[in-house]
Amino acid sequence: MKKTALSELGRRVKAPPISWLMELALSRPQLISLAAGFTDHETLPVGPVRELFAGLLSSRRTGQPALQYGSTTGDPVLRQLTAADFSLLDGVLEPRKVHSPDRMLITNGSQQLLYMAVEALCDPGDIVLVEDPTYFVFLGILQARGAASRGVRLDHDGLNIGHLEQVLERLKRSSELRRVKMIYIVSYYQNPTGVTTSFEKKVKALKVLRRYEKAAGHPIYLLEDAAYRELRFRGADIKSALAVKGHSDRVIYAGTYSKPFATGIRVGFGILPESLFAPVLHLKGNHDFGTSNLPQKLLAQAIVSGKYEEHLATLQKRYAHKARVMRRALQENFPVEVELWEPGGGLYYWARLPHSIKTGIKSKLFQSALAHDVLYVPGALCYCDDPTRRKPDHEMRISFGAATEENIRVGVARLGAVLRDLIK
Numbered sequence: 001m002k003k004t005a006l007s008e009l010g011r012r013v014k015a016p017p018i019s020w021l022m023e024l025a026l027s028r029p030q031l032i033s034l035a036a037g038f039t040d041h042e043t044l045p046v047g048p049v050r051e052l053f054a055g056l057l058s059s060r061r062t063g064q065p066a067l068q069y070g071s072t073t074g075d076p077v078l079r080q081l082t083a084a085d086f087s088l089l090d091g092v093l094e095p096r097k098v099h100s101p102d103r104m105l106i107t108n109g110s111q112q113l114l115y116m117a118v119e120a121l122c123d124p125g126d127i128v129l130v131e132d133p134t135y136f137v138f139l140g141i142l143q144a145r146g147a148a149s150r151g152v153r154l155d156h157d158g159l160n161i162g163h164l165e166q167v168l169e170r171l172k173r174s175s176e177l178r179r180v181k182m183i184y185i186v187s188y189y190q191n192p193t194g195v196t197t198s199f200e201k202k203v204k205a206l207k208v209l210r211r212y213e214k215a216a217g218h219p220i221y222l223l224e225d226a227a228y229r230e231l232r233f234r235g236a237d238i239k240s241a242l243a244v245k246g247h248s249d250r251v252i253y254a255g256t257y258s259k260p261f262a263t264g265i266r267v268g269f270g271i272l273p274e275s276l277f278a279p280v281l282h283l284k285g286n287h288d289f290g291t292s293n294l295p296q297k298l299l300a301q302a303i304v305s306g307k308y309e310e311h312l313a314t315l316q317k318r319y320a321h322k323a324r325v326m327r328r329a330l331q332e333n334f335p336v337e338v339e340l341w342e343p344g345g346g347l348y349y350w351a352r353l354p355h356s357i358k359t360g361i362k363s364k365l366f367q368s369a370l371a372h373d374v375l376y377v378p379g380a381l382c383y384c385d386d387p388t389r390r391k392p393d394h395e396m397r398i399s400f401g402a403a404t405e406e407n408i409r410v411g412v413a414r415l416g417a418v419l420r421d422l423i424k
């Protein structure tokens with residue numbers, strides 16, 4: 001039979017490009033993957049989690065609620081604790097309305113919140129502004145939804161505000177502004193570039209968006225993805241966009257316990273403006289009517305017992321060390337023509353090669369790297385399909401998250417040798 005029963009969404013949805021890279025890494029065990037976005041394996045908190053589970057299940061009083069369904073909003077204790085920690089991070093001692101647990105939703109990783117935010121705001125044909133480059137999994141959500149995107153150039157301190165204005169102005173002139181629903185930024189140690197957005201840039205971006213709302217005819221939101229915020233190893237924390245006075249009603253904040261604690265537990269959270277809280281909550285009701293109680297109760301216990309803080313401190317030191325190992329290897333092995341973007345946290349280095357050296361899957365560089373058993377993420381995968389510009393294809397993301405120190409050294413040395421061969 002020729003006809004398909006699939007919905008438009010079912011027909012549109014595609015395998016994420018990264019799944020191919022992951023399969024490749026799994027099928028070739030000798031391959032060193034500097035492509036994986038996984039976190040450090042050695043430090044996963046097996047001991048602390050074993051103790052926390054034992055504690056939770058040591059009595060019926062604490063064990064039974066953990067094994068029961070919970071509420072769609074999430075465990076009230078975890079929401080309370082998260083809100084308190086988060087308002088402290090943003091320098092708000094008394095959780096104000098913005099940082100209140102009432103505006104918080106616990107989710108299955110922050111990924112679910114990203115998905116629901118797009119679901120609640122975008123119809124097919126709507127437009128989402130994204131950083132150029134951005135987190136490629138988010139691009140998959142937009143593509144499946146049938147949403148269009150426009151890239152906004154990224155400087156070393158976040159969005160290029162002049163370019164943001166240009167993009168919005170162009171959309172206004174072509175009468176497409178009413179299709180623009182939000183801008184998505186990964187504001188801390190961005191995936192893929194490692195860039196952190198300054199607070200000033202958050203203020204400016206929100207002000208610019210507000211200026212265009214009249215012509216759009218509706219609010220334009222800023223979705224702040226703070227997945228790597230806690231993985232800071234240099235510099236001070238920067239306040240979130242929620243702390244921008246007078247604009248918090250336009251900010252959706254996505255946070256997670258995946259990176260700072262354990263990716264396998266996969267609990268995230270969202271803070272939503274009042275106007276979006278109920279729609280997103282109802283979508284969450286349809287998805288799963290609540291994240292599993294067991295990991296939520298476990299995390300609440302991890303925070304109360306101090307195990308969470310302790311583990312986070314270990315991770316921050318670990319990634320600081322691995323980033324240093326990678327920096328040394330890059331300095332020793334990469335040709336000077338390569339521009340390196342150095343992160344102050346997170347898991348990624350970003351490398352810009354001379355324009356003549358392509359990094360895509362079909363490129364000589366990628367194929368040669370593969371032949372030498374080393375894998376990176378081609379930069380072009382991280383650029384949205386923006387009809388107004390070509391995708392740059394001379395960049396790469398290299399991660400020190402999952403690889404061992406030895407593999408970082410060997411992998412970067414192999415990549416460096418391939419690059420020197422091509423650049424000479």
Ligand SMILES: Cc1ncc(COP(=O)(O)O)c(C=O)c1O
Nearest residue numbers: 109110111135191227256258268
């Ligand atoms: C930028 C960014 N946002 C969100 C996520 C999703 O993380 P989680 O769903 O585990 O919270 C990731 C995971 O790699 C990420 O890199």
